[in-house]
Amino acid sequence: MDDLLTGAALALFLVSFGVGIVVGLTGMGGGALMTPALIFLGIPPTTAVANDLVAAAVNKSVGAAVHWRSGSPNLRLAGFLVLGSVPTAFAGAFIIDAIGATSDQEAFVANAIGVALLFTAATYALRMYLQLRHVTAGNTLSEDDPDVKPLRTIAVGAVGGLLVGITSVGSGSLIMVALLLLYPTLSAVRLVGTDLVQAVPLVFSAAVSHVLVSGIDWAVLIPLIVGGTPGTFLGARIAGWVSQSVIRRGIVIVLSLTGLKLLGVPAEWVGILGAGALLLGPLAWGFVRQTRGLPAFDNNSAAWRIDQDTKE
Template sequence: MTSLIDSGALQVLVVAFGIGIVVGLTGMGGGALMTPALIFLGIPPTSAVANDLVAAAINKSAGAAVHLRHGSPNRVLVKWLVLGSVPMALLGSWLVTAIGGEEDQQKFLKVAIGCALLLTAATYAMRMYFELARGIEDDPNAPDPRVHPLPTFAIGALGGLLVGITSVGSGSLIMVSLLLLYPALSAVRLVGTDLVQAIPLVIAAAIGHVLSSGVDWSVLIPLIVGGTPGTLLGARLASLVSQSIVRRGIVMVLTLTGLGMLKIPPVWVGILGAAMVILGPVGWGLLRQAHGVPAFEHRPFPLREKSSRVSRND
Protein backbone atom coordinates (compact mmCIF):
# COMPACT_ATOMS: atom_id res chain seq x y z
CA MET A 1 0.00 0.00 0.00
CA THR A 2 2.88 2.36 0.67
CA SER A 3 3.95 2.04 -2.97
CA LEU A 4 0.70 3.76 -3.95
CA ILE A 5 1.63 6.95 -2.10
CA ASP A 6 5.40 7.15 -2.62
CA SER A 7 7.15 9.89 -4.59
CA GLY A 8 7.22 7.82 -7.77
CA ALA A 9 3.45 7.33 -7.72
CA LEU A 10 2.99 11.04 -7.03
CA GLN A 11 5.13 11.90 -10.07
CA VAL A 12 2.99 9.60 -12.24
CA LEU A 13 -0.18 11.24 -10.89
CA VAL A 14 1.08 14.76 -11.66
CA VAL A 15 2.19 13.77 -15.17
CA ALA A 16 -1.11 11.99 -15.82
CA PHE A 17 -3.02 15.08 -14.68
CA GLY A 18 -0.99 17.33 -17.01
CA ILE A 19 -1.35 15.03 -20.01
CA GLY A 20 -5.05 14.61 -19.19
CA ILE A 21 -5.46 18.37 -19.57
CA VAL A 22 -3.87 18.18 -23.02
CA VAL A 23 -6.18 15.32 -24.00
CA GLY A 24 -9.21 17.26 -22.76
CA LEU A 25 -8.12 20.37 -24.66
CA THR A 26 -7.45 18.70 -27.98
CA GLY A 27 -8.90 15.18 -27.92
CA MET A 28 -5.51 13.77 -28.87
CA GLY A 29 -2.12 12.92 -27.43
CA GLY A 30 -3.04 10.32 -24.76
CA GLY A 31 -0.88 7.27 -25.41
CA ALA A 32 1.59 9.15 -27.57
CA LEU A 33 2.48 11.42 -24.65
CA MET A 34 1.88 9.16 -21.66
CA THR A 35 3.95 6.12 -22.64
CA PRO A 36 7.22 8.02 -23.26
CA ALA A 37 6.56 10.16 -20.17
CA LEU A 38 6.35 7.01 -18.05
CA ILE A 39 9.57 5.71 -19.58
CA PHE A 40 11.36 8.98 -18.82
CA LEU A 41 10.15 8.64 -15.22
CA GLY A 42 12.14 5.41 -15.02
CA ILE A 43 9.33 2.89 -15.56
CA PRO A 44 10.39 -0.05 -17.78
CA PRO A 45 8.93 0.21 -21.31
CA THR A 46 7.02 -3.07 -21.00
CA SER A 47 5.32 -1.90 -17.80
CA ALA A 48 4.72 1.60 -19.21
CA VAL A 49 2.95 0.20 -22.29
CA ALA A 50 0.84 -2.32 -20.32
CA ASN A 51 -0.36 0.11 -17.65
CA ASP A 52 -0.97 2.94 -20.10
CA LEU A 53 -3.17 0.65 -22.21
CA VAL A 54 -5.23 -0.43 -19.20
CA ALA A 55 -5.70 3.19 -18.10
CA ALA A 56 -6.59 4.23 -21.67
CA ALA A 57 -9.23 1.49 -21.89
CA ILE A 58 -10.89 2.84 -18.75
CA ASN A 59 -10.61 6.53 -19.63
CA LYS A 60 -11.74 6.17 -23.26
CA SER A 61 -14.86 4.20 -22.34
CA ALA A 62 -16.65 7.25 -20.91
CA GLY A 63 -16.10 9.30 -24.06
CA ALA A 64 -17.13 6.41 -26.27
CA ALA A 65 -20.36 5.98 -24.28
CA VAL A 66 -21.25 9.63 -24.91
CA HIS A 67 -20.73 9.27 -28.67
CA LEU A 68 -22.73 6.03 -28.77
CA ARG A 69 -25.61 7.65 -26.87
CA HIS A 70 -25.78 10.55 -29.31
CA GLY A 71 -25.40 8.35 -32.37
CA SER A 72 -22.36 10.08 -33.87
CA PRO A 73 -20.15 7.07 -34.76
CA ASN A 74 -20.49 5.28 -38.08
CA ARG A 75 -21.20 1.75 -36.86
CA VAL A 76 -20.32 0.06 -40.16
CA LEU A 77 -16.90 1.71 -40.14
CA VAL A 78 -16.45 0.71 -36.50
CA LYS A 79 -17.23 -2.92 -37.36
CA TRP A 80 -14.60 -3.19 -40.12
CA LEU A 81 -11.99 -1.31 -38.11
CA VAL A 82 -12.48 -3.58 -35.09
CA LEU A 83 -12.34 -6.73 -37.21
CA GLY A 84 -8.91 -5.65 -38.41
CA SER A 85 -7.52 -4.07 -35.26
CA VAL A 86 -8.36 -6.51 -32.43
CA PRO A 87 -6.52 -9.58 -33.78
CA MET A 88 -3.50 -7.48 -34.79
CA ALA A 89 -3.41 -5.80 -31.35
CA LEU A 90 -3.16 -9.23 -29.74
CA LEU A 91 -0.49 -10.20 -32.28
CA GLY A 92 1.47 -7.03 -31.54
CA SER A 93 1.58 -7.70 -27.82
CA TRP A 94 2.65 -11.29 -28.51
CA LEU A 95 5.47 -10.12 -30.79
CA VAL A 96 6.97 -8.14 -27.91
CA THR A 97 7.08 -11.21 -25.67
CA ALA A 98 8.51 -13.33 -28.51
CA ILE A 99 11.57 -11.13 -28.97
CA GLY A 100 13.59 -12.72 -26.18
CA GLY A 101 14.74 -11.69 -22.73
CA GLU A 102 13.50 -8.67 -20.82
CA GLU A 103 16.51 -6.53 -21.76
CA ASP A 104 15.98 -7.21 -25.46
CA GLN A 105 12.30 -6.38 -25.08
CA GLN A 106 13.09 -3.03 -23.42
CA LYS A 107 15.54 -2.08 -26.19
CA PHE A 108 13.10 -3.09 -28.90
CA LEU A 109 10.24 -1.15 -27.33
CA LYS A 110 12.32 2.02 -27.02
CA VAL A 111 13.14 1.93 -30.73
CA ALA A 112 9.58 0.96 -31.69
CA ILE A 113 8.07 3.71 -29.54
CA GLY A 114 10.54 6.26 -30.95
CA CYS A 115 9.52 5.38 -34.50
CA ALA A 116 5.83 5.37 -33.52
CA LEU A 117 6.17 8.84 -32.01
CA LEU A 118 7.69 10.24 -35.20
CA LEU A 119 4.93 8.61 -37.24
CA THR A 120 2.33 9.99 -34.85
CA ALA A 121 3.82 13.49 -35.06
CA ALA A 122 3.59 13.32 -38.84
CA THR A 123 -0.02 12.10 -38.75
CA TYR A 124 -0.98 14.78 -36.21
CA ALA A 125 0.45 17.42 -38.54
CA MET A 126 -1.48 15.90 -41.45
CA ARG A 127 -4.66 15.85 -39.38
CA MET A 128 -4.28 19.54 -38.54
CA TYR A 129 -3.80 20.36 -42.22
CA PHE A 130 -6.79 18.29 -43.35
CA GLU A 131 -9.01 19.90 -40.72
CA LEU A 132 -7.83 23.33 -41.87
CA ALA A 133 -8.45 22.47 -45.52
CA ARG A 134 -11.97 21.17 -45.02
CA GLY A 135 -13.05 23.00 -41.85
CA ILE A 136 -15.24 25.59 -43.56
CA GLU A 137 -17.09 23.00 -45.68
CA ASP A 138 -17.69 20.46 -42.91
CA ASP A 139 -21.39 19.55 -42.59
CA PRO A 140 -22.38 17.50 -39.53
CA ASN A 141 -25.67 16.57 -41.22
CA ALA A 142 -24.08 15.28 -44.43
CA PRO A 143 -24.92 11.67 -45.34
CA ASP A 144 -22.25 9.08 -44.58
CA PRO A 145 -20.07 8.04 -47.51
CA ARG A 146 -20.11 4.50 -48.88
CA VAL A 147 -17.93 2.21 -46.77
CA HIS A 148 -14.97 0.43 -48.41
CA PRO A 149 -14.58 -2.76 -46.33
CA LEU A 150 -11.12 -4.00 -47.34
CA PRO A 151 -9.25 -0.66 -47.07
CA THR A 152 -11.02 0.02 -43.76
CA PHE A 153 -10.06 -3.44 -42.49
CA ALA A 154 -6.44 -2.76 -43.51
CA ILE A 155 -6.44 0.58 -41.63
CA GLY A 156 -7.69 -1.20 -38.52
CA ALA A 157 -5.09 -3.95 -38.88
CA LEU A 158 -2.17 -1.52 -39.24
CA GLY A 159 -3.37 0.65 -36.36
CA GLY A 160 -3.99 -2.42 -34.20
CA LEU A 161 -0.48 -3.73 -34.77
CA LEU A 162 1.07 -0.37 -33.88
CA VAL A 163 -1.02 -0.01 -30.73
CA GLY A 164 -0.42 -3.63 -29.75
CA ILE A 165 3.34 -3.10 -29.82
CA THR A 166 3.73 0.45 -28.54
CA SER A 167 0.31 1.66 -27.18
CA VAL A 168 0.69 4.63 -29.58
CA GLY A 169 -1.50 5.31 -32.61
CA SER A 170 -5.15 4.56 -31.78
CA GLY A 171 -6.13 8.24 -32.04
CA SER A 172 -3.70 9.45 -34.70
CA LEU A 173 -2.81 6.97 -37.44
CA ILE A 174 -6.34 5.58 -37.71
CA MET A 175 -7.93 9.05 -37.61
CA VAL A 176 -5.77 10.40 -40.43
CA SER A 177 -6.24 7.25 -42.50
CA LEU A 178 -10.00 7.64 -42.19
CA LEU A 179 -9.70 11.29 -43.23
CA LEU A 180 -7.87 10.22 -46.38
CA LEU A 181 -10.24 7.37 -47.21
CA TYR A 182 -13.48 9.17 -46.29
CA PRO A 183 -12.95 12.93 -46.81
CA ALA A 184 -16.73 13.53 -46.88
CA LEU A 185 -17.27 12.08 -43.39
CA SER A 186 -18.26 14.88 -41.01
CA ALA A 187 -15.90 15.79 -38.18
CA VAL A 188 -18.26 14.73 -35.39
CA ARG A 189 -18.87 11.34 -37.05
CA LEU A 190 -15.15 10.94 -37.61
CA VAL A 191 -14.25 11.59 -33.96
CA GLY A 192 -17.07 9.38 -32.70
CA THR A 193 -16.07 6.53 -35.01
CA ASP A 194 -12.42 6.75 -34.03
CA LEU A 195 -13.18 6.87 -30.31
CA VAL A 196 -15.63 3.95 -30.33
CA GLN A 197 -13.40 1.67 -32.41
CA ALA A 198 -10.49 2.42 -30.07
CA ILE A 199 -12.21 0.76 -27.08
CA PRO A 200 -12.02 -2.90 -28.21
CA LEU A 201 -8.65 -2.17 -29.80
CA VAL A 202 -7.11 -0.81 -26.60
CA ILE A 203 -8.75 -3.51 -24.47
CA ALA A 204 -7.32 -6.26 -26.69
CA ALA A 205 -3.84 -4.70 -26.60
CA ALA A 206 -4.10 -4.24 -22.83
CA ILE A 207 -5.08 -7.88 -22.30
CA GLY A 208 -2.12 -9.07 -24.34
CA HIS A 209 0.39 -6.93 -22.43
CA VAL A 210 -1.13 -7.60 -19.00
CA LEU A 211 -0.94 -11.36 -19.55
CA SER A 212 2.79 -11.04 -20.25
CA SER A 213 3.81 -8.11 -18.01
CA GLY A 214 1.08 -7.90 -15.37
CA VAL A 215 -0.30 -4.72 -13.79
CA ASP A 216 1.70 -2.37 -11.59
CA TRP A 217 -0.92 -0.85 -9.29
CA SER A 218 1.48 1.88 -8.16
CA VAL A 219 1.50 3.07 -11.79
CA LEU A 220 -2.03 2.24 -12.92
CA ILE A 221 -3.96 3.87 -10.05
CA PRO A 222 -2.13 7.26 -10.32
CA LEU A 223 -2.68 7.15 -14.10
CA ILE A 224 -6.43 6.86 -13.62
CA VAL A 225 -6.72 9.16 -10.59
CA GLY A 226 -4.65 11.89 -12.26
CA GLY A 227 -5.77 11.47 -15.86
CA THR A 228 -9.53 11.57 -15.36
CA PRO A 229 -9.81 14.97 -13.58
CA GLY A 230 -7.13 16.38 -15.87
CA THR A 231 -9.18 15.41 -18.92
CA LEU A 232 -12.30 16.95 -17.43
CA LEU A 233 -10.44 20.18 -16.64
CA GLY A 234 -8.96 20.32 -20.13
CA ALA A 235 -12.40 19.89 -21.66
CA ARG A 236 -13.67 22.82 -19.60
CA LEU A 237 -10.73 24.98 -20.73
CA ALA A 238 -11.04 24.04 -24.41
CA SER A 239 -13.15 27.08 -25.27
CA LEU A 240 -10.54 29.44 -23.81
CA VAL A 241 -7.38 28.01 -25.38
CA SER A 242 -6.40 27.85 -29.04
CA GLN A 243 -6.34 24.17 -29.98
CA SER A 244 -4.15 25.01 -32.96
CA ILE A 245 -1.34 26.21 -30.69
CA VAL A 246 -1.64 23.23 -28.35
CA ARG A 247 -1.66 20.74 -31.21
CA ARG A 248 1.39 22.31 -32.82
CA GLY A 249 3.08 22.01 -29.44
CA ILE A 250 2.15 18.32 -29.32
CA VAL A 251 3.70 17.76 -32.75
CA MET A 252 6.93 19.37 -31.56
CA VAL A 253 7.02 17.38 -28.32
CA LEU A 254 6.33 14.09 -30.09
CA THR A 255 9.02 14.76 -32.70
CA LEU A 256 11.70 15.69 -30.19
CA THR A 257 10.74 12.87 -27.82
CA GLY A 258 10.81 10.32 -30.64
CA LEU A 259 14.28 11.48 -31.70
CA GLY A 260 15.42 11.24 -28.09
CA MET A 261 14.10 7.67 -27.80
CA LEU A 262 16.08 6.81 -30.94
CA LYS A 263 19.29 8.12 -29.31
CA ILE A 264 19.76 11.03 -31.71
CA PRO A 265 22.53 13.33 -30.34
CA PRO A 266 20.98 15.99 -28.07
CA VAL A 267 22.64 18.83 -30.01
CA TRP A 268 20.77 17.88 -33.19
CA VAL A 269 17.52 17.46 -31.26
CA GLY A 270 18.04 20.95 -29.81
CA ILE A 271 18.75 22.48 -33.22
CA LEU A 272 15.62 20.90 -34.69
CA GLY A 273 13.56 22.02 -31.70
CA ALA A 274 14.75 25.61 -32.07
CA ALA A 275 13.98 25.54 -35.79
CA MET A 276 10.46 24.22 -35.13
CA VAL A 277 9.80 26.91 -32.51
CA ILE A 278 10.98 29.71 -34.81
CA LEU A 279 9.85 28.54 -38.25
CA GLY A 280 6.82 26.43 -37.31
CA PRO A 281 4.41 29.33 -36.61
CA VAL A 282 5.52 31.10 -39.79
CA GLY A 283 4.89 28.04 -41.96
CA TRP A 284 1.53 27.37 -40.32
CA GLY A 285 0.51 31.00 -40.78
CA LEU A 286 1.31 30.80 -44.49
CA LEU A 287 -0.80 27.63 -44.80
CA ARG A 288 -3.72 29.33 -43.07
CA GLN A 289 -3.48 32.30 -45.43
CA ALA A 290 -3.40 29.94 -48.42
CA HIS A 291 -6.78 28.56 -47.28
CA GLY A 292 -8.32 31.99 -46.85
CA VAL A 293 -8.14 32.36 -43.06
CA PRO A 294 -6.03 34.77 -40.97
CA ALA A 295 -2.43 33.73 -40.45
CA PHE A 296 -2.80 33.77 -36.68
CA GLU A 297 -5.82 32.64 -34.72
CA HIS A 298 -7.22 35.19 -32.30
CA ARG A 299 -9.25 33.82 -29.40
CA PRO A 300 -10.00 36.66 -26.96
CA PHE A 301 -11.48 35.83 -23.60
CA PRO A 302 -15.21 36.54 -23.51
CA LEU A 303 -16.07 39.83 -21.91
CA ARG A 304 -18.41 39.71 -18.99
CA GLU A 305 -21.41 41.95 -18.87
CA LYS A 306 -21.08 45.04 -16.73
CA SER A 307 -21.72 44.47 -13.09
CA SER A 308 -25.16 45.35 -11.74
CA ARG A 309 -23.38 47.58 -9.27
CA VAL A 310 -22.79 50.13 -12.05
CA SER A 311 -25.55 52.71 -12.07
CA ARG A 312 -27.54 53.20 -15.26
CA ASN A 313 -26.80 56.94 -15.01
CA ASP A 314 -23.03 56.40 -15.19
Protein backbone atom coordinates in the same frame (compact mmCIF):
# COMPACT_ATOMS: atom_id res chain seq x y z
CA MET B 1 -0.15 0.96 -0.31
CA ASP B 2 2.95 2.95 0.59
CA ASP B 3 3.98 2.85 -3.07
CA LEU B 4 0.84 4.86 -3.91
CA LEU B 5 1.69 7.72 -1.54
CA THR B 6 5.06 8.72 -2.96
CA GLY B 7 6.20 11.69 -5.02
CA ALA B 8 6.56 9.38 -8.02
CA ALA B 9 2.90 8.40 -7.72
CA LEU B 10 1.90 12.06 -7.55
CA ALA B 11 3.95 12.79 -10.66
CA LEU B 12 2.22 9.92 -12.47
CA PHE B 13 -1.17 11.24 -11.38
CA LEU B 14 -0.50 14.79 -12.61
CA VAL B 15 0.95 13.64 -15.93
CA SER B 16 -1.91 11.22 -16.58
CA PHE B 17 -4.48 13.92 -15.76
CA GLY B 18 -2.90 16.28 -18.30
CA VAL B 19 -2.65 13.59 -20.95
CA GLY B 20 -6.27 12.61 -20.30
CA ILE B 21 -7.41 16.16 -21.05
CA VAL B 22 -5.56 16.10 -24.37
CA VAL B 23 -7.11 12.71 -25.25
CA GLY B 24 -10.61 13.96 -24.53
CA LEU B 25 -10.02 17.23 -26.40
CA THR B 26 -8.47 15.89 -29.58
CA GLY B 27 -9.25 12.16 -29.70
CA MET B 28 -5.53 11.58 -29.92
CA GLY B 29 -4.24 8.35 -28.45
CA GLY B 30 -2.85 8.95 -24.97
CA GLY B 31 -0.09 6.42 -25.60
CA ALA B 32 1.69 8.90 -27.85
CA LEU B 33 2.15 11.17 -24.82
CA MET B 34 1.76 8.91 -21.79
CA THR B 35 4.10 6.07 -22.71
CA PRO B 36 7.12 8.34 -23.41
CA ALA B 37 6.35 10.26 -20.21
CA LEU B 38 6.48 7.01 -18.23
CA ILE B 39 9.79 6.09 -19.84
CA PHE B 40 11.26 9.49 -18.98
CA LEU B 41 10.08 8.96 -15.39
CA GLY B 42 12.32 5.89 -15.26
CA ILE B 43 9.83 3.13 -16.01
CA PRO B 44 11.08 0.38 -18.41
CA PRO B 45 9.53 0.64 -21.91
CA THR B 46 7.76 -2.72 -21.79
CA THR B 47 6.27 -1.92 -18.37
CA ALA B 48 5.26 1.54 -19.60
CA VAL B 49 3.45 0.08 -22.61
CA ALA B 50 1.65 -2.62 -20.62
CA ASN B 51 0.41 -0.33 -17.85
CA ASP B 52 -0.50 2.50 -20.20
CA LEU B 53 -2.63 0.14 -22.28
CA VAL B 54 -4.51 -1.11 -19.22
CA ALA B 55 -5.07 2.46 -18.01
CA ALA B 56 -6.08 3.57 -21.50
CA ALA B 57 -8.69 0.81 -21.65
CA VAL B 58 -10.39 2.48 -18.67
CA ASN B 59 -9.77 6.11 -19.61
CA LYS B 60 -10.89 5.76 -23.22
CA SER B 61 -14.10 4.11 -22.06
CA VAL B 62 -14.93 7.33 -20.21
CA GLY B 63 -14.29 9.53 -23.24
CA ALA B 64 -16.20 7.15 -25.50
CA ALA B 65 -19.18 7.19 -23.13
CA VAL B 66 -19.33 10.99 -23.25
CA HIS B 67 -19.25 11.02 -27.06
CA TRP B 68 -21.75 8.14 -27.22
CA ARG B 69 -24.25 10.13 -25.15
CA SER B 70 -23.89 13.08 -27.51
CA GLY B 71 -24.66 10.84 -30.48
CA SER B 72 -21.45 11.67 -32.30
CA PRO B 73 -19.84 8.30 -33.18
CA ASN B 74 -20.47 6.46 -36.45
CA LEU B 75 -21.02 2.96 -35.04
CA ARG B 76 -20.91 1.09 -38.37
CA LEU B 77 -17.58 2.66 -39.22
CA ALA B 78 -16.26 1.91 -35.73
CA GLY B 79 -17.36 -1.71 -36.10
CA PHE B 80 -15.26 -2.31 -39.22
CA LEU B 81 -12.25 -0.70 -37.55
CA VAL B 82 -12.66 -3.03 -34.56
CA LEU B 83 -12.88 -6.04 -36.86
CA GLY B 84 -9.40 -5.28 -38.16
CA SER B 85 -7.73 -3.92 -35.04
CA VAL B 86 -8.60 -6.34 -32.24
CA PRO B 87 -6.70 -9.42 -33.55
CA THR B 88 -3.54 -7.51 -34.47
CA ALA B 89 -3.56 -5.54 -31.21
CA PHE B 90 -3.73 -8.81 -29.27
CA ALA B 91 -0.64 -10.06 -31.11
CA GLY B 92 1.52 -7.12 -30.02
CA ALA B 93 2.69 -8.44 -26.62
CA PHE B 94 3.52 -11.85 -28.08
CA ILE B 95 5.63 -10.23 -30.81
CA ILE B 96 7.61 -8.34 -28.15
CA ASP B 97 7.99 -11.50 -26.08
CA ALA B 98 9.43 -13.32 -29.09
CA ILE B 99 12.26 -10.78 -29.47
CA GLY B 100 14.47 -12.56 -26.92
CA ALA B 101 16.23 -11.32 -23.79
CA THR B 102 14.66 -8.64 -21.61
CA SER B 103 17.28 -6.06 -22.58
CA ASP B 104 16.60 -6.72 -26.26
CA GLN B 105 12.88 -6.34 -25.68
CA GLU B 106 13.34 -3.01 -23.89
CA ALA B 107 15.57 -1.67 -26.68
CA PHE B 108 13.17 -2.89 -29.36
CA VAL B 109 10.14 -1.28 -27.69
CA ALA B 110 11.97 2.02 -27.06
CA ASN B 111 13.06 2.25 -30.70
CA ALA B 112 9.63 1.20 -31.93
CA ILE B 113 8.01 3.93 -29.81
CA GLY B 114 10.48 6.50 -31.15
CA VAL B 115 9.66 5.61 -34.75
CA ALA B 116 5.94 5.51 -33.97
CA LEU B 117 6.08 8.99 -32.43
CA LEU B 118 7.80 10.48 -35.47
CA PHE B 119 5.25 8.78 -37.70
CA THR B 120 2.46 10.02 -35.47
CA ALA B 121 3.77 13.59 -35.59
CA ALA B 122 3.90 13.44 -39.40
CA THR B 123 0.39 12.03 -39.70
CA TYR B 124 -0.95 14.54 -37.20
CA ALA B 125 0.54 17.41 -39.21
CA LEU B 126 -0.99 15.86 -42.33
CA ARG B 127 -4.35 15.74 -40.58
CA MET B 128 -4.15 19.47 -39.84
CA TYR B 129 -3.30 20.27 -43.45
CA LEU B 130 -6.02 18.02 -44.89
CA GLN B 131 -8.68 19.61 -42.71
CA LEU B 132 -7.44 23.07 -43.70
CA ARG B 133 -7.54 22.12 -47.39
CA HIS B 134 -11.06 20.71 -47.21
CA VAL B 135 -12.37 23.77 -45.40
CA THR B 136 -10.81 26.31 -47.75
CA ALA B 137 -12.02 24.31 -50.75
CA GLY B 138 -15.56 25.18 -49.67
CA ASN B 139 -16.52 21.95 -47.94
CA THR B 140 -19.13 22.30 -45.22
CA LEU B 141 -20.10 20.14 -42.31
CA SER B 142 -22.36 17.33 -43.50
CA GLU B 143 -25.11 15.96 -41.30
CA ASP B 144 -25.19 12.69 -43.29
CA ASP B 145 -22.88 9.74 -42.59
CA PRO B 146 -20.47 8.94 -45.45
CA ASP B 147 -20.63 5.62 -47.28
CA VAL B 148 -18.43 3.14 -45.38
CA LYS B 149 -15.59 1.41 -47.28
CA PRO B 150 -15.35 -1.93 -45.44
CA LEU B 151 -12.10 -3.44 -46.76
CA ARG B 152 -10.08 -0.24 -46.51
CA THR B 153 -11.48 0.48 -43.07
CA ILE B 154 -10.62 -3.04 -41.82
CA ALA B 155 -7.08 -2.63 -43.20
CA VAL B 156 -6.68 0.66 -41.36
CA GLY B 157 -7.82 -1.02 -38.16
CA ALA B 158 -5.38 -3.91 -38.63
CA VAL B 159 -2.34 -1.65 -39.10
CA GLY B 160 -3.37 0.65 -36.28
CA GLY B 161 -4.04 -2.29 -33.96
CA LEU B 162 -0.59 -3.79 -34.57
CA LEU B 163 1.08 -0.44 -33.87
CA VAL B 164 -0.89 -0.04 -30.65
CA GLY B 165 -0.20 -3.60 -29.55
CA ILE B 166 3.56 -3.08 -29.78
CA THR B 167 3.97 0.56 -28.73
CA SER B 168 0.58 1.68 -27.29
CA VAL B 169 0.81 4.51 -29.87
CA GLY B 170 -1.53 4.90 -32.82
CA SER B 171 -5.14 4.42 -31.75
CA GLY B 172 -5.88 8.15 -31.92
CA SER B 173 -3.26 9.31 -34.41
CA LEU B 174 -2.71 6.94 -37.32
CA ILE B 175 -6.32 5.80 -37.32
CA MET B 176 -7.65 9.37 -37.04
CA VAL B 177 -5.65 10.52 -40.06
CA ALA B 178 -6.64 7.44 -42.06
CA LEU B 179 -10.30 8.12 -41.30
CA LEU B 180 -9.87 11.72 -42.42
CA LEU B 181 -8.36 10.52 -45.70
CA LEU B 182 -11.05 7.89 -46.29
CA TYR B 183 -13.98 9.98 -45.05
CA PRO B 184 -13.15 13.68 -45.56
CA THR B 185 -16.75 14.80 -45.02
CA LEU B 186 -16.96 13.23 -41.56
CA SER B 187 -17.27 16.10 -39.09
CA ALA B 188 -14.57 16.73 -36.51
CA VAL B 189 -16.83 15.84 -33.56
CA ARG B 190 -18.00 12.59 -35.19
CA LEU B 191 -14.41 11.78 -36.15
CA VAL B 192 -13.29 12.07 -32.53
CA GLY B 193 -16.32 10.15 -31.24
CA THR B 194 -15.88 7.32 -33.75
CA ASP B 195 -12.19 7.00 -32.98
CA LEU B 196 -12.77 6.91 -29.22
CA VAL B 197 -15.48 4.24 -29.53
CA GLN B 198 -13.40 1.96 -31.76
CA ALA B 199 -10.34 2.48 -29.58
CA VAL B 200 -11.98 0.87 -26.53
CA PRO B 201 -12.02 -2.77 -27.79
CA LEU B 202 -8.72 -2.18 -29.58
CA VAL B 203 -6.95 -1.08 -26.41
CA PHE B 204 -8.70 -3.73 -24.30
CA SER B 205 -7.40 -6.41 -26.66
CA ALA B 206 -3.83 -5.08 -26.51
CA ALA B 207 -4.05 -4.65 -22.73
CA VAL B 208 -5.21 -8.23 -22.16
CA SER B 209 -2.32 -9.65 -24.17
CA HIS B 210 0.23 -7.54 -22.27
CA VAL B 211 -1.26 -8.58 -18.93
CA LEU B 212 -1.02 -12.24 -19.97
CA VAL B 213 2.59 -11.89 -21.12
CA SER B 214 4.17 -9.44 -18.66
CA GLY B 215 1.59 -8.53 -15.99
CA ILE B 216 1.02 -5.06 -14.54
CA ASP B 217 2.55 -2.82 -11.88
CA TRP B 218 -0.18 -1.53 -9.54
CA ALA B 219 2.00 1.33 -8.30
CA VAL B 220 2.10 2.61 -11.88
CA LEU B 221 -1.38 1.61 -13.01
CA ILE B 222 -3.50 3.10 -10.22
CA PRO B 223 -2.16 6.69 -10.55
CA LEU B 224 -2.64 6.45 -14.33
CA ILE B 225 -6.30 5.51 -13.97
CA VAL B 226 -7.05 7.87 -11.09
CA GLY B 227 -5.51 10.79 -12.98
CA GLY B 228 -6.43 9.90 -16.53
CA THR B 229 -10.12 9.14 -16.08
CA PRO B 230 -11.19 12.60 -14.84
CA GLY B 231 -8.82 14.24 -17.31
CA THR B 232 -10.36 12.39 -20.27
CA PHE B 233 -13.87 13.18 -19.03
CA LEU B 234 -13.04 16.89 -18.70
CA GLY B 235 -11.39 17.03 -22.12
CA ALA B 236 -14.30 15.30 -23.83
CA ARG B 237 -16.78 17.66 -22.16
CA ILE B 238 -15.01 20.80 -23.39
CA ALA B 239 -13.98 19.45 -26.82
CA GLY B 240 -16.57 21.61 -28.56
CA TRP B 241 -15.55 24.78 -26.73
CA VAL B 242 -11.79 24.89 -27.27
CA SER B 243 -9.94 25.93 -30.43
CA GLN B 244 -7.54 23.07 -31.11
CA SER B 245 -5.23 24.74 -33.61
CA VAL B 246 -2.48 25.75 -31.20
CA ILE B 247 -2.84 22.51 -29.20
CA ARG B 248 -2.35 20.40 -32.30
CA ARG B 249 0.72 22.30 -33.48
CA GLY B 250 2.24 21.94 -30.02
CA ILE B 251 1.53 18.21 -30.01
CA VAL B 252 3.34 17.77 -33.33
CA ILE B 253 6.45 19.45 -31.90
CA VAL B 254 6.36 17.48 -28.65
CA LEU B 255 5.91 14.14 -30.42
CA SER B 256 8.74 14.87 -32.86
CA LEU B 257 11.22 15.84 -30.15
CA THR B 258 10.22 12.93 -27.92
CA GLY B 259 10.61 10.45 -30.77
CA LEU B 260 14.08 11.78 -31.58
CA LYS B 261 15.12 11.50 -27.94
CA LEU B 262 13.95 7.89 -27.70
CA LEU B 263 15.90 7.07 -30.85
CA GLY B 264 19.08 8.30 -29.20
CA VAL B 265 19.51 11.73 -30.75
CA PRO B 266 21.78 13.81 -28.44
CA ALA B 267 19.95 16.15 -26.07
CA GLU B 268 21.64 19.25 -27.46
CA TRP B 269 20.39 18.50 -30.96
CA VAL B 270 16.89 17.83 -29.63
CA GLY B 271 17.04 21.21 -27.90
CA ILE B 272 18.22 22.98 -31.04
CA LEU B 273 15.51 21.36 -33.15
CA GLY B 274 12.91 22.18 -30.52
CA ALA B 275 13.90 25.83 -30.41
CA GLY B 276 13.82 25.99 -34.20
CA ALA B 277 10.38 24.39 -34.30
CA LEU B 278 9.01 26.84 -31.74
CA LEU B 279 10.38 29.82 -33.64
CA LEU B 280 9.85 28.74 -37.24
CA GLY B 281 6.85 26.39 -36.88
CA PRO B 282 4.23 29.16 -36.56
CA LEU B 283 5.76 31.00 -39.50
CA ALA B 284 5.69 27.85 -41.64
CA TRP B 285 2.07 27.14 -40.71
CA GLY B 286 1.17 30.76 -41.40
CA PHE B 287 2.69 30.42 -44.86
CA VAL B 288 0.68 27.25 -45.51
CA ARG B 289 -2.50 29.05 -44.46
CA GLN B 290 -1.74 31.94 -46.79
CA THR B 291 -1.33 29.53 -49.71
CA ARG B 292 -4.92 28.46 -49.01
CA GLY B 293 -6.14 32.06 -48.99
CA LEU B 294 -6.43 32.44 -45.20
CA PRO B 295 -4.87 34.97 -42.82
CA ALA B 296 -1.58 33.61 -41.49
CA PHE B 297 -2.49 33.66 -37.81
CA ASP B 298 -6.31 33.64 -37.64
CA ASN B 299 -6.94 30.37 -35.78
CA ASN B 300 -10.71 30.47 -36.19
CA SER B 301 -10.62 30.46 -39.98
CA ALA B 302 -9.73 26.78 -40.13
CA ALA B 303 -12.78 25.61 -38.21
CA TRP B 304 -15.37 23.47 -39.93
CA ARG B 305 -18.29 25.55 -41.12
CA ILE B 306 -21.97 24.59 -41.14
CA ASP B 307 -23.83 25.42 -44.31
CA GLN B 308 -26.80 27.42 -43.07
CA ASP B 309 -28.75 26.67 -46.23
CA THR B 310 -28.73 22.95 -45.45
CA LYS B 311 -30.13 23.55 -41.97
CA GLU B 312 -33.26 25.36 -43.12
